[in-house]
Amino acid sequence: MTTCLIGLDWGSTYLRAYRFDARGQVLEKRALPYGIRHLPEGGYPAAFAQAVEGWPDAPVLACGMVGSRNGWREVPYLDTPTGVDRLARALTPMTTPDGRRLHLVPGLRDPVRPDVMRGEETQIVGVMAQTPDIARHGCLLLPGTHSKWVTLREGVVTGFATVMTGELFGLLTQHSLLGAQLPPAVDDTGAFRRGVDTARDSGAAGALSRVFSARTLMLDGSLPPTSVPDYLSGLLIGDELRMAIAAGWADAHTQVHMVGEGPLCDRYLRAAERFALTLRAAPDATTSHGLWCIAEAAGLTSTHATA
């Protein structure tokens, strides 16, 4: 089969490689543990060589932290509002040591808040291509270590905001007094819901004004020590939803489409049920599709087809 494009999703902790045919179908994919924080001996060139080893010569498009300040080459952010065409015109080309042509996708910057993302812009392009109605008028949620709330209008990212929910959860459970000396966590959906409701009911003060309750309730005996992590998870995810409504990123009249699946997304779905917020799962596996769309808009897929 013809290889028309190689796509790389290169983040802090992972490197995923995709080989595409001329119709944008993924012929082969690889996952390597070489995020930019965990490079092998030989650094970027060695990781890159392994990712594309044995694959035909075709244009390579890469997104994610590989284009950050600590990446292979720093690619300036592109300011919102931005659609796929502006992204495609802003690729940074470079030649790798093994002679391949690599194009780096810029991250996005919302100059109003200000805020930044790298990698998610490509996921968003993939979602927009698959669901035109969301692209026309939508609110996307990409949950994770650094959750993103994205506003879409007429196929353009008009603005976005980052909430450090996942990272904060890690800090509180691993390093704070609240999480210290706890026995191993046990699933407790009731404790999760209790945390969500506490955040929702914290009003304009917000859940940080209530986070110490994780300790108080535990000392009280009304929250088992093994359930503190689920309570904190509910409190922080609930607070993210609370602040999304308070900040106007989401409202009761707009469906929020969540990108992803798995246990974390399930938590967001369960939390949303406690709010006047309609949260739907959007199609996943969108980064590879986004890479293809950006490459197509940049004219990379038509010129270099090789056997």
Added chain:
Amino acid sequence: MTTCLIGLDWGSTYLRAYRFDARGQVLEKRALPYGIRHLPEGGYPAAFAQAVEGWPDAPVLACGMVGSRNGWREVPYLDTPTGVDRLARALTPMTTPDGRRLHLVPGLRDPVRPDVMRGEETQIVGVMAQTPDIARHGCLLLPGTHSKWVTLREGVVTGFATVMTGELFGLLTQHSLLGAQLPPAVDDTGAFRRGVDTARDSGAAGALSRVFSARTLMLDGSLPPTSVPDYLSGLLIGDELRMAIAAGWADAHTQVHMVGEGPLCDRYLRAAERFALTLRAAPDATTSHGLWCIAEAAGLTSTHATA
């Protein structure tokens, strides 16, 4: 001089001992590094023996984490509303291995939020005794790792709330992406004020919806990496003031009296200037005075005077 009482302020990281005369004056004080997390060989009895070594036999009153679940003996919390008389009636007596009579002050529990404190209740008693007008109708702020906002009416603690501002600052600057790989901090009052204003202007969404700006502004070049800690300090202290107003712990019509002094309290004073909030410094060194007041209310100071 007659020793009428020995007071111990025994927290997680420190142990302070006071020897009082019959009028409540401190004749001698000692500071030992034996917080309950850093006990010497021999544990509580050894730390206690060193703290009172060579002092005459007199009743000993101790407050703080020494009465917590991980303390020498767990003392149940006393529910608010509570004044000095109820505290004095709820002391837990014990006899130490060297035969001294030790009384432990209970911590307080606000059953409505719920919330807890240990040690601060004694500081508050000290403030109330020194400033009757604040005791009658006041709002106290005790800044720290776990800041406390306390409501006082007619000499009684009617309720309180904990905000983990100091601990969160430590987590974000030492363990998060925002604080990782930064050069040593440099004082930047402008960055602090910018953080305060960002929190103030975050409205009902709150400063957690803005905390990622610490990274964005740094990547932008508009916040020097050495100023990120001051920016985060402003953001978190500003958010504490924002939530105190949003939660109704403080309002524009009530003076807030802050217990303490030094660089941290200076930060709160500077932050309050950016809000419609009147923050005043209350007298410090109140824990020793509070110990005396509780002992007096409990009748401990009249019966055991020894030379």
